[in-house]
Amino acid sequence: MNQDVLIKVDGVSKKFCKSLKRSLWYGVGDITRSVFGLNSSDKLRRDEFWALENVSFEVRRGECLGLIGHNGAGKSTLLKLLNGLINPDAGSIEMKGKVGALIELGAGFNPILSGRENIYNNGAVLGFTKTDIDQKFDEIVAFAELEEFIDMPVQNYSSGMKVRLGFAIASQMEPDILLIDEVLAVGDMGFVIKCFNRMDQLLQNTAVILVSHSIPQVARMATKLCVFEKGKSKYVGEDVPEGINIYYSKFGSRITNFYNHEKATLEAIWIERPDSKMDEINGNKLVPYGSSIKLKFRIKTNLAINSPLFYLAFFDREQRNFAEVIQSESDLISNLNLEKGKFHEFEVMFEEIRFSQGVYSITLSMSGILLNSRETIFRIQSAIYFQVTGEIHGWAPIQLQPQFRLVN
Numbered sequence: 001m002n003q004d005v006l007i008k009v010d011g012v013s014k015k016f017c018k019s020l021k022r023s024l025w026y027g028v029g030d031i032t033r034s035v036f037g038l039n040s041s042d043k044l045r046r047d048e049f050w051a052l053e054n055v056s057f058e059v060r061r062g063e064c065l066g067l068i069g070h071n072g073a074g075k076s077t078l079l080k081l082l083n084g085l086i087n088p089d090a091g092s093i094e095m096k097g098k099v100g101a102l103i104e105l106g107a108g109f110n111p112i113l114s115g116r117e118n119i120y121n122n123g124a125v126l127g128f129t130k131t132d133i134d135q136k137f138d139e140i141v142a143f144a145e146l147e148e149f150i151d152m153p154v155q156n157y158s159s160g161m162k163v164r165l166g167f168a169i170a171s172q173m174e175p176d177i178l179l180i181d182e183v184l185a186v187g188d189m190g191f192v193i194k195c196f197n198r199m200d201q202l203l204q205n206t207a208v209i210l211v212s213h214s215i216p217q218v219a220r221m222a223t224k225l226c227v228f229e230k231g232k233s234k235y236v237g238e239d240v241p242e243g244i245n246i247y248y249s250k251f252g253s254r255i256t257n258f259y260n261h262e263k264a265t266l267e268a269i270w271i272e273r274p275d276s277k278m279d280e281i282n283g284n285k286l287v288p289y290g291s292s293i294k295l296k297f298r299i300k301t302n303l304a305i306n307s308p309l310f311y312l313a314f315f316d317r318e319q320r321n322f323a324e325v326i327q328s329e330s331d332l333i334s335n336l337n338l339e340k341g342k343f344h345e346f347e348v349m350f351e352e353i354r355f356s357q358g359v360y361s362i363t364l365s366m367s368g369i370l371l372n373s374r375e376t377i378f379r380i381q382s383a384i385y386f387q388v389t390g391e392i393h394g395w396a397p398i399q400l401q402p403q404f405r406l407v408n
């Protein structure tokens with residue numbers, strides 16, 4: 001194995017059985033076969049399925065591999081294989097150096113022992129001597145911010161406290177390999193930020209594998225990505241935005257929600273390009289990067305509405321509201337009065353859409369003066385979807401294009 005490659009996974013498969021009774025029965029058979037030096041069957045028996053199938057990748061020192069995929073895709077199974085908690089049915093795993101792992105919440109802790117005792121236990125499992133752990137002890141407790149509770153049994157810790165202790169042990173022991181499962185999700189934001197900063201520091205000398213459903217967290221850390229689907233890796237590579245696109249392409253749901261649609265009805269909403277016709281894919285209008293668009297919409301007023309104002313919010317696939325248009329009283333379209341029972345068409349011109357490749361939605365709200373006071377007329381969540389195409393597929397939704405010049 002290359003010097004810097006700390007994790008090498010080659011053609012790894014793992015099967016599980018859906019029936020407990022059969023799995024015990026198969027287990028007995030497999031143990032008997034292994035006594036006679038035979039491998040377990042590489043065929044699926046009744047009720048068995050591949051939780052992982054032929055997975056291969058390498059992670060070097062200084063790299064962080066993000067593992068993403070839907071629920072049940074096989075991510076935790078892979079981490080358990082890497083941590084030696086279970087064995088693969090096929091393929092090989094090579095790991096070099098000390099492994100720090102935070103896999104299941106509370107796993108690796110003895111619940112009736114105190115935080116202090118668990119630090120010594122876990123440190124010993126990682127291969128550290130008592131003197132090594134003595135030296136690191138204060139740092140671990142300080143990182144976890146558990147000074148007050150370090151002598152309390154771990155079974156009385158909250159979920160967040162267990163994660164704090166687990167991450168502090170795994171990371172402060174300066175492992176060569178750090179395996180982190182979704183568990184960080186239960187830490188509060190302050191602690192999660194601290195964990196990411198710590199992982200940034202460790203990354204120089206460590207190979208990190210991070211499993212998460214939080215794509216912003218993965219995008220923040222990962223230098224390469226592995227996308228799982230039903231136990232198979234659909235993408236392994238260093239093009240993180242590309243991997244994220246592949247992951248998102250599995251979730252096609254386009255749902256529009258209407259709120260307060262009685263006072264005025266959105267009859268139609270569409271996008272036009274001022275200069276050419278629009279192509280479409282999967283029902284999304286295609287907007288080439290850098291092009292200008294007109295957002296048009298037609299509403300029917302069911303009441304007389306004066307001085308309408310619109311609010312537009314742009315969302316990316318993560319449901320991040322990354323841009324908005326807030327019309328204020330000073331933007332009023334010449335004291336417009338919309339008569340009851342009529343159709344009214346509006347257009348909003350956007351020059352040069354510089355969004356990264358991907359699918360975006362627009363939420364549209366309208367307010368207006370009814371009698372004497374301004375009221376929300378309607379709000380339509382994800383009123384329209386569109387897809388930006390082009391070369392640029394960064395993780396951030398908006399691409400800035402400043403001028404660079406040499407000044408000295």
Ligand SMILES: Nc1ncnc2c1ncn2[C@@H]1O[C@H](COP(=O)(O)OP(=O)(O)OP(=O)(O)O)[C@@H](O)[C@H]1O
Pocket residue numbers: 016017018051069070071072073074075076077078
């Ligand atoms: N010990 C086990 N016995 C039987 N099936 C198992 C066992 N452990 C995991 N599985 C199954 O293996 C598949 C993969 O599970 P795994 O926990 O690896 O998924 P995951 O990608 O981590 O999912 P999630 O995002 O929900 O955490 C699932 O179908 C799960 O039910």
